[in-house]
Amino acid sequence: STAGAFRIVAHPSPATEAERIERVGDMKFGMSFTDHMARITWTADGGWDDRRIEPYGPIPMDPAASVLHYAQEIFEGLKAYRWADGSVWLFRPEANALRFQKSAWRMALPELAVEDFMGSIRAFMSVEKDWVPTAPESSLYLRPFLIGTDVFLGLRAPKKVDYLLIASPSGPYFAGGVKPVSIWVEKDFHRAGPGGTGSAKCGGNYAASLRPQIEAGARGYDQVLYLDAATGLVLEELGGMNVFAVRSDGSVLTPVLNGNILEGVTRSSVIQLIEDQDLKVVERNITLAELREGIDSGEISEVFACGTAAIVTPVGRMGSDDFEVTVGDGQPGPVTLAVRQRLTDIQYGRADDAFGWMQRV
Numbered sequence: 280s281t282a283g284a285f286r287i288v289a290h291p292s293p294a295t296e297a298e299r300i301e302r303v304g305d306m307k308f309g310m311s312f313t314d315h316m317a318r319i320t321w322t323a324d325g326g327w328d329d330r331r332i333e334p335y336g337p338i339p340m341d342p343a344a345s346v347l348h349y350a351q352e353i354f355e356g357l358k359a360y361r362w363a364d365g366s367v368w369l370f371r372p373e374a375n376a377l378r379f380q381k382s383a384w385r386m387a388l389p390e391l392a393v394e395d396f397m398g399s400i401r402a403f404m405s406v407e408k409d410w411v412p413t414a415p416e417s418s419l420y421l422r423p424f425l426i427g428t429d430v431f432l433g434l435r436a437p438k439k440v441d442y443l444l445i446a447s448p449s450g451p452y453f454a455g456g457v458k459p460v461s462i463w464v465e466k467d468f469h470r471a472g473p474g475g476t477g478s479a480k481c482g483g484n485y486a487a488s489l490r491p492q493i494e495a496g497a498r499g500y501d502q503v504l505y506l507d508a509a510t511g512l513v514l515e516e517l518g519g520m521n522v523f524a525v526r527s528d529g530s531v532l533t534p535v536l537n538g539n540i541l542e543g544v545t546r547s548s549v550i551q552l553i554e555d556q557d558l559k560v561v562e563r564n565i566t567l568a569e570l571r572e573g574i575d576s577g578e579i580s581e582v583f584a585c586g587t588a589a590i591v592t593p594v595g596r597m598g599s600d601d602f603e604v605t606v607g608d609g610q611p612g613p614v615t616l617a618v619r620q621r622l623t624d625i626q627y628g629r630a631d632d633a634f635g636w637m638q639r640v
């Protein structure tokens with residue numbers, strides 16, 4: 280389909296400019312939402328049907344809806360950026376559309392056509408463009424998701440599913456500029472195991488990260504870094520971000536996609552941007568022991584995390600039950616800052632889009 284396939288049910292009283300500003304407030308991540316949402320309903324008999332843009336609001340569902348019991352849910356995150364000339368742009372949206380299909384496959388949910396994913400965003404943006412904020416580093420965070428709405432307690436792939444798209448005018452996930460975060464390396468809990476759902480963007484992976492996150496918070500750390508479940512030796516990712524380590528010679532390491540790791544769109548973009556600077560990026564297994572020794576000896580000078588919401592976030596300190604280290608001098612390093620700048624320059628139209636990543640809405 281295209282945007283034109285979506286029926287538009289206009290909000291009876293969309294926010295005025297003053298109401299928008301009031302509702303959006305200081306643009307903390309994911310706190311406020313726009314007037315509309317996109318929706319498509321799928322049934323096993325009828326396929327994808329009833330493409331519409333409708334007023335944002337509660338989605339009443341039967342208490343036996345399968346998502347409420349068996350967590351049949353996947354989601355995506357991408358952003359619409361406002362450039363200085365007022366135009367609005369998406370960053371690599373097809374990458375999200377394709378990942379959404381892969382996640383759906385793993386969770387036995389129907390795969391939404393790329394044209395429907397894109398059509399929902401374009402139809403949605405045609406009514407919600409004014410919600411794309413202008414403040415530095417702000418954007419309209421788009422959250423497509425898919426839920427099983429089958430009314431049945433038997434465990435099976437749902438025969439009814441709802442796709443929705445909502446949007447939140449937001450600043451970066453971590454407020455306060457490029458402040459380094461601290462990371463707890465988790466040894467007791469794992470995020471994903473071999474053959475599990477680690478590379479699917481399903482809500483359950485994120486739910487499982489919350490207990491470790493609370494425990495790490497109580498120990499004074501901002502975020503959790505997970506190790507592989509099979510050996511407990513190899514770095515995987517954070518609760519909602521991929522991780523990179525920079526060597527003092529400028530080469531960069533990041534965990535290879537081993538089936539347990541989310542294939543971040545920002546991760547792949549960061550790899551391309553670093554390689555484009557004639558620096559080497561090596562995707563391979565990185566052990567915690569190697570990381571610790573590297574930080575201790577100074578051979579690893581920077582660590583950073585990245586994701587759509589978090590952009591590129593420096594890591595200043597790492598620790599676990601048996602160690603604590605400051606990364607470099609604890610401040611954002613040059614490679615981290617440069618790749619963050621290059622990425623955001625492209626996203627906000629301040630630099631040439633040499634990779635063809637941006638799409639005008």
Ligand code: COI
Pocket residue numbers: 355356357518519520586587588589
């Ligand atoms: C994103 O970065 O878009 C994510 O989906 C991570 C989430 C924890 C906000």
